[in-house]
Amino acid sequence: MARALGLWCPDWPAAAAAATADSAPERPVAVFSANRVVACSAPARAVGIRRGMRRREAQAICPELVVAADDPGRDGRLFEPVVAEVAELVPAVEVLRPGLMVLPVAGATRCFGGEESAAEKLIDVVSACGVESQTGIADHLATAVIAARHGVVVAPGAGADYLAPLPVGELAVEPSLCREDRSELVDLLWRMGIRTVGAFAGLSATDVATRFGADAVYAHRTARDLPDRPPSGVPPGADLMVEHHCDPPVDRVDAAAFVGRRLAEELHRVLMAAAVACTRLTVHAVTTGGQEHSRTWRCAAPLTPEATADRIRWQLEGWLTGRGTDDRPDGPIGVLRLEPVELVRAGELQYELSGAGLPGSRDLDERVHRSLVRVQGLLGGESVRIPVRSGGRGPQEQISLIPLGDEPTPAADPTAPWPGRMPEPTPTVLMSAPVEMRDCADDPVRVTSRGGFSAEPTTLRWGRRSWELCWWAGPWMADEQWWAAADSAIVARAQVLLDDSRALLLRYRHDDRQWLVEGVYE
Incomplete structure (x- = not known):
């Protein structure tokens, strides 16, 4: 059985934001998206900052809090040197997201004499980069990731016993293991009296598949310490690999990101024609001097064109802007190649019947929301506001503008009588x-x-x-x-x-x- 090692860098978005802001290690740092805390450092948690907290509340608790906007590009760029150092020891590294990577244990144990020795060596390597980390080892990837968050080495065959007493919320704490948001699933299980992972694992697979959605089946497999994904039966083919020869060669991050986005769209057209979707992808970049830089990315859900382009940009930005001269490429990028490593049937990637990108579709709503959050991160929390129906007599009083991400609480109750209120229709x-x-x-x-x-x-x-x-x-x-x-x-x-x-x-x-x-x- 091929065991897996998970290496987790706690609070990576906050650590990356602190490094960008050149903040002192003891100063509290919080990362915000849509005016809510999405990550915070240990000093911030020590003073009461928690995920999901509003920005105003967090700053009221800790006025000296370092505030940073959520920036996946920054997180990926700063994580690339850490991955590169680990890859020097164990080349077969897979990045689940910035701040979390997994690798096979077999090769590392042969080099370092045992699982614990390999884990300690990897922690030392990451510490040399100025980054804190924890490792976990288990039979399967998902269990290894959960174990890494607790710094535990799970004995062979004991994964289910290790997971059983953990709170059922552990199945939702790592987004890279989820195909969708599991907060509703965890809440439902809690209200049903299922409080531990073992209690959830005790349900029959048929009952879970009948009562819950597809991601719940995936979570149920994780709770039972089964392989992370059933065999897809789709072997990667050479005809699915896409390649682009850069003419002229690329030596700037923006130009590399532009080429990467075009190549990501081309890859997904090829995958759609083959009726498959990619869950594990290797990005190869080759310089004009022959130097090659490769990185494998894994995702619980099939990669979309946007997610693929993001991972290409993170990798190339971290490589082209390497901190040391030894980390930088020896010349401009001449060839960019995307190689699907693991494929699933196209049925694994389903869209709403309204069609992706059409008005009212979830795909369009998510892209609009991401754009607004990005603008909010650039201009400040109060810069993007959404209208909420409020109470009042005049048309302007009947709308309250709420910062994006805040609770949509109107300034006045719209259901109150409001004598003297202007009748419909309302001015356009x-x-x-x-x-x-x-x-x-x-x-x-x-x-x-x-x-x-x-x-x-x-x-x-x-x-x-x-x-x-x-x-x-x-x-x-x-x-x-x-x-x-x-x-x-x-x-x-x-x-x-x-x-x-x-x-x-x-x-x-x-x-x-x-x-x-x-x-x-x-």
Whole structure:
């Protein structure tokens, strides 16, 4: 039985962010995505920072917290030198994600005289890079990864006994072992009274396959310490390998990433034509001088074109920007080759019936969300906001803008009565532009204290232009926040139709006697 060794670098996104920010080791660091903590360092956890915590709450607990945006490219680039050092000792290294790699134990034990000696040697090698790490050894890959998070060497044949007493949440803590988010599965199992991995493993495979989804079957195999993936029956073929000769040769990261994305799309067209999907991929880069740099990437779910392009970029960026002169290539990249190592049937990769990339599909929603999160990471947490239906009388008050990632809590209850609320339909375009209403004598039209117009409006002046009013309705009065003297205001709204067929919603405040265009009906 070929045993596996997992090497895990704890809190790698936080460690990479600290290295980029040149932060002191004792200073707390947290990585945020969509204004939520996705990773944090040990000093941050010591002061109470936890994953899933909001940014405001985390900074309130620890004002000196180093805040960093989630950046998989940064994590992959800084992890490449660590992988390269390990590969010098054990070439057959597979990267599950930045911060986690696995390798076969057999070759390492022959070199170092035993499993424990091999694990200690690898930890020393990683420590020389200035990175903390833990190792775990077990019969199968998934068990070895879980063992690495606890720093345990599992005896041969004892994987199921080792996993049995662990909390069932252990099956969801490592995303690289999951084909989808398992938080709902763990929550459901917990509510069913299944609290340990052993209790979940005790269920029959038929019951799990009938009651839960495909990823739950995969998790059930992990809980029983079975091989990570059943044989696919699809041997990799040479005709599925894709290669690109760079002309001119590539020596810049951006150019290499561009070529890698094109090659990833070409590979997936070839795989789709063969009705297969790739779960383990080796990326080869060959310089014009003949030097070759290879790395194998493994993923629990079949690799998509975007995931493939990301892994190519991480690998090449780490190689082209190596920290030492010995790590750098001896020349520009002349050949880039993608070699599928492990394949599964195309049925393993399923999309929604609506079609990937179509409006309303999960694929499109995820790509839009990733783009917004990226913008938020560049510009700050408050820079990207999403509208949430709120309570109020005017159309602008009925929308609350919430930072992306925060709880969608409206500023006011939309189900409250709200007397004086404007009826449907709501204006399509919202704005706040000053205008003037005039009567036939060209005098300003105001709203009286009795709730009527001071004169019949005939024209509307907006900037330097004037329009004739074809129709108008209102005004409707509302005494807002009368209980708070500082914030109270008597406002009135009216609807008008201009001679160019545009319909406007106007708002009037008694305190400054000013009309504003609050919305445009389209």
